[in-house]
Amino acid sequence: MSQETIMSRRDALKLGFVGAGAAMLSASQAMAAAPTEKDVKFDEEYDVIVIGSGFAGLAAAAKSAERGYKVLILEKMGRVGGNSVINGGGMAIPNNPLQKKYGIEDSNEKFYADCLKAGLGINHVEMLELIAKRAFDAFDFAVKCGAQFQDDKPPLQFGGHSVARSVVTKNASGSGIIQPMAAFVEKLPGCKLVTRAKMDDFVMSNDGTTVIGVTARINYRFDNKLYSDDIENKTGEKKVYRAKKGVILASGGFAMDKMFRKMQDPRIPDDADTTNHDGATAGALLKAFQIGALPVHIDWIQQGPWASPDERGFGTSPHVTQGGTFKYGISVDVRNGKRFMNEMADRKTRADAQYVILRQDPKAYPVSLGTYNSFDQNVIETLDKALASGVMKKFDTLDALAANYKIPADALKATVKKYNEDVKNSVVDEFKKQTLPEIYGKEAIEMKGPFYASRQMPKPHHTMGGLKINTKAQVISANTNKPIPGFFAAGEVTGGTHGASRLGSCAITDCLVCGMVAGENI
Secondary structure, X not given: OOOOOOOOHHHHHXXXXXXXXXXXXXXXXXXXXXXXXXXOXXXXXXXXXXXXXXXXXXXXXXXXXXXXXXXXXXXXXOXXXXXXXXXXXXXXXXXXXXXXXXXXXXXXXXXXXXXXXXXXXXXXXXXXXXXXXXXXXXXXXXXXXXXXXXXXXXXXXXXXXXXXOEEEEOOOOOHXXXXXXXXXXXXXXXXXXXXXXXXXXXXXXOOOOOEEEEEEEEOOOOOOOOOOOOOXXXXXXXXXXXXXXXXXXXXXXXXXXXXXXXXXXXXXXXXXXXXXXXXXXXXXXXXXXXXXXXXEOOOOEEEEXXXXXXXXXXXXXXXHHHHHHOOOOEEEXXXXXXXXXXXXXXXXXXXXXXXXXXXOOOOOOOEEEEEHHHOOHHHHHXXXXXXHHOOEEEEXXXXXXXXXXXXXXXXXXXXHHHHHHHHHOOOOOOOOOOOOOOOOOOOOOOOOOOEEEEEOOOEEEEEOOEXXXXXXXXXXXXXXXOEXXXXXXXXXXXXXXXXXXXXXXXHHHHHHHHHHHHHHHO
16 A cells, blocks of 8 residues: 555644544545535435444334435445344343343343443443333334344343343344344335445535535445455446435444554454454544544454354354353363353453463464353254354363363363362352353253363454444534534444443344434434
8 A cells, every 4th residue: 555545643643533543544535525515416315314234224214214204225235234134143131021031130220330341431321321221112123123033032141241131033143133124124115225335425515514415336346455445446336315314324333444443453463354244344434534523432442252263254153152161161271271261251351361362372272162951042053053164063071172172181171170169069260250050040050071162262343433422323523512413323333332342232232222213313
């Protein structure tokens, strides 16, 4: 990449956007104003334009269309759903009926406490209050759109949550929400969804204060390079769209944007695998910054501690660890056979513990192990797939497991023995993991063969930062600290809600709630 393409640090400081990413743009690009009404000729006119077709975008579009608005959804990729369609399908809902059915006590206050602990206390609490208040509304709306959830088993307890509060789609995937919701949206009068349609810029009112539309390219062909929204990619036919009521940005996070993520966290290698789809890039976010949107927590990038080096992307590993080897089993350092973390802590705590090992020896991938008799039904349903892919392996004895991963066998057996004793005696171990009793009233489950194991490696998963929005999903201006007229946002493109690290299964709740709120308020 030429020197002209990369803005100098001095130029970035002049713009005040070093932490927000203008450092990766040329000075002329970053300083170029968005086009105004006098600069363009509109090809088509809609009431509402939504950028992105994941949980947040589809919820926003549906709520807007239900109010009688004419809605256009622009999705830059060739398929609908973004990261949402490959999401694990878990949705955190405090005080849900399934909890009451199984005698699980919960409260919004417990939910806030859990989120604040994981987020290191830097969460914007008013946003947590919003998603807790509207969580069941969002669930009901997803069901109205055709989503189906597992209702014949207890809710799941994801890492960092103090109680089980997460319901899961029947297919244990975000596609269980996205596919029916996309079909629901496309049947709504006046609602149009276009794929391979990349938003290039916002169109502002002539006085530069209000978002009134977007420029875009139709039949765009995404090309994932080092800088994922490559400025040299000129594919597609240019279009200009007016939005009479406003624009809702739901373009997602940027964990696949190798250049931008490295600007925020230089420790992330260019070739680091992620759990995200290829189109999870920063282009739309940067355009929002250029029109004055306030950035929040941009350099907090969450790593998924349940990912594996033995498969690409999200894969099956999170399913077999979350309700299996992490929840009821253990993770060990392969160099000494000892546990090194609370396997049910929040994601940041676990990923940080894994990185202590991997930064000392990049090939010493920690191993997570457990036994079949303790696995949740979701794990059992995924087990054959995980075994066939080689992500998970089965061993009759601990000696065989230790030999495969080159773990000191005697040390591993001692670790398992101590863990079983702690479980049997209801001992809270040194890592403060809830080992016993199993929260649904089962008897204590000891680890005994056959054993199932997989290697773990953190992968960039969720970009915590983004645009600051208020509880009406209005984007806040960095210049005035007030909402930018005509501009709303929802989902992972926003920041602040989850602080330093999001708890698992809170993404669907956040995206659906804030998408709905944007559609209700625009």
